[in-house]
Amino acid sequence: MAAALSLFAATPQQIEVSRNRTGASAWGNGMTLDEYVQRDIDLQNSECGREGRYLTWVLAPRNDSHTLDFLCSCETFRRAGLTSRRNHTSSKPDSEPLIEQVECYGIASVFTPPQYRGKGYARLMMSLLHWDLAGNKLTSTGNIKFPFDIWGSPPAPPKELGMGDATFSALWSDVGDFYGKCSPDGADDDSNRLRKSGGWVIRGTRMTRWCPRPDASTALMHANSGSDLHSHSGEWQWLTQEEVNRLLTHDAELMRKDLRARWFEIISSNSTSSSKTKVLFTFLPSGGVEAFQRERLRRFWEKEKIVHWGVALSDPLGDMSTVRAFATWTLDLRPPAPRTLVITRLRCGSCSEESERSENCHGTQVQILCELLQKVWEYCSEHDIQIVEIWNFPLELREVGYRCARHWFVGSDPEGEEFERTEHLPAFKWYGHEHGLTTISSTDSGLVPEEDEVEWVFNEKFCWC
Numbered sequence: 061m062a063a064a065l066s067l068f069a070a071t072p073q074q075i076e077v078s079r080n081r082t083g084a085s086a087w088g089n090g091m092t093l094d095e096y097v098q099r100d101i102d103l104q105n106s107e108c109g110r111e112g113r114y115l116t117w118v119l120a121p122r123n124d125s126h127t128l129d130f131l132c133s134c135e136t137f138r139r140a141g142l143t144s145r146r147n148h149t150s151s152k153p154d155s156e157p158l159i160e161q162v163e164c165y166g167i168a169s170v171f172t173p174p175q176y177r178g179k180g181y182a183r184l185m186m187s188l189l190h191w192d193l194a195g196n197k198l199t200s201t202g203n204i205k206f207p208f209d210i211w212g213s214p215p216a217p218p219k220e221l222g223m224g225d226a227t228f229s230a231l232w233s234d235v236g237d238f239y240g241k242c243s244p245d246g247a248d249d250d251s252n253r254l255r256k257s258g259g260w261v262i263r264g265t266r267m268t269r270w271c272p273r274p275d276a277s278t279a280l281m282h283a284n285s286g287s288d289l290h291s292h293s294g295e296w297q298w299l300t301q302e303e304v305n306r307l308l309t310h311d312a313e314l315m316r317k318d319l320r321a322r323w324f325e326i327i328s329s330n331s332t333s334s335s336k337t338k339v340l341f342t343f344l345p346s347g348g349v350e351a352f353q354r355e356r357l358r359r360f361w362e363k364e365k366i367v368h369w370g371v372a373l374s375d376p377l378g379d380m381s382t383v384r385a386f387a388t389w390t391l392d393l394r395p396p397a398p399r400t401l402v403i404t405r406l407r408c409g410s411c412s413e414e415s416e417r418s419e420n421c422h423g424t425q426v427q428i429l430c431e432l433l434q435k436v437w438e439y440c441s442e443h444d445i446q447i448v449e450i451w452n453f454p455l456e457l458r459e460v461g462y463r464c465a466r467h468w469f470v471g472s473d474p475e476g477e478e479f480e481r482t483e484h485l486p487a488f489k490w491y492g493h494e495h496g497l498t499t500i501s502s503t504d505s506g507l508v509p510e511e512d513e514v515e516w517v518f519n520e521k522f523c524w525c
């Protein structure tokens with residue numbers, strides 16, 4: 061069965077059918093089918109979608125690849141990411157890491173129509189998708205072989221798009237660990253696990269969910285915290301969409317520095333901890349990636365004429381490059397769910413190398429975080445927001461951050477303010493750098509990491525799709 065099928069970039073007619081199918085499912089709730097389809101057309105023309113970045117894929121018979129009765133479909137967004145790893149040209153283990161911009165993909169909208177479900181189509185489609193996204197990497201290693209005997213010849217992505225060199229891809233699963241079984245070599249589950257060549261690995265499902273306290277006020281904050289909220293040298297400013305986009309272009313630059321800092325943190329802790337990290341990666345929020353979070357919900361918020369989508373602390377009279385901390389967000393106002401503010405990206409001032417030595421650095425960072433949360437609360441108050449969500453709240457600031465947040469918010473769930481999500485589970489597939497994905501042997505030089513040696517930095521909402 062499998063060899064008679066393959067994965068194809070959808071024709072315009074297939075794209076339309078795919079959108080009609082998904083729009084008629086629960087994903088289209090709150091929109092007419094026309095509105096749903098139009099939203100996807102708008103996304104296709106937006107910064108994150110244009111120039112072939114946003115593609116629809118269909119699993120179809122090889123001898124009828126243009127059929128409108130295809131078996132299942134999914135979507136991909138080509139993006140830029142950053143990785144940090146050891147520079148093997150240097151013999152010193154503590155040398156500067158190699159920080160590179162790489163090609164990567166976000167995957168969305170995996171869908172099989174009800175009549176075709178349970179026949180293995182989605183699993184085959186997702187297993188083949190690895191080859192479209194990262195075929196060059198997989199074959200260049202010689203260790204992951206395309207299973208010609210089971211799947212026939214490999215899928216061929218459109219040549220003009222120059223695909224096949226992804227370093228990683230990610231998706232956000234609503235079906236548990238299903239994607240862990242979608243392996244590029246078509247092997248069964250147990251042998252996948254042994255060879256570490258399985259599908260997408262779930263990582264980082266922590267979720268913070270707060271309800272803004274209706275009884276909180278700035279005066280209460282002062283009384284409770286006993287801290288002077290205005291002792292910092294800077295000004296908080298609300299950000300328009302345009303300003304958020306500019307800020308995130310700058311943030312993408314700062315992420316390089318963050319990856320470098322995180323790298324040295326890992327190196328210095330390696331002797332004392334059991335950290336096995338060999339590679340760090342992140343999606344970049346610029347290029348319309350973070351903006352996608354607002355674009356896809358536009359229909360629900362545009363009636364309210366919302367002007368601001370973030371808040372930032374910068375030096376007095378400073379431009380975006382002086383921003384020390386910020387939060388950006390989208391609003392999910394789709395009824396009947398509670399009106400929700402989702403933090404897409406949170407930067408809470410980092411202690412620069414010089415200031416790190418100063419004892420005050422951490423204290424200042426905590427104070428900035430408290431102020432930032434207060435600003436988010438003010439915004440919630442003004443816009444009648446009932447829920448605030450944050451994915452993977454920064455671990456190092458969690459304890460003080462939550463303590464401070466309790467002035468403004470209460471946990472919305474019985475489990476408390478933080479819990480492990482059971483939907484939209486972030487899952488990544490690491491393809492690797494020039495050596496691709498291989499089995500690690502005891503003699504391996506460390507160039508090709510296993511999945512538990514790969515760290516997803518900035519695993520926040522901004523990159524969801």
Ligand SMILES: CC(C)(COP(=O)(O)OP(=O)(O)OC[C@H]1O[C@@H](n2cnc3c(N)ncnc32)[C@H](O)[C@@H]1OP(=O)(O)O)[C@@H](O)C(=O)NCCC(=O)NCCS
Binds near residue numbers: 132169170173178238
């Ligand atoms: C999820 C979906 C794509 C699977 O498609 P499919 O072609 O039936 O998939 P396959 O036949 O290859 O595999 C079915 C597997 O999906 C699992 N699955 C389906 N729905 C599931 C769910 N809601 N939760 C957990 N697992 C689920 C099945 O248990 C089965 O697992 P198994 O292989 O261990 O038996 C399909 O059910 C669908 O379109 N659902 C609605 C849209 C959706 O939720 N998409 C996923 C978004 S992340």
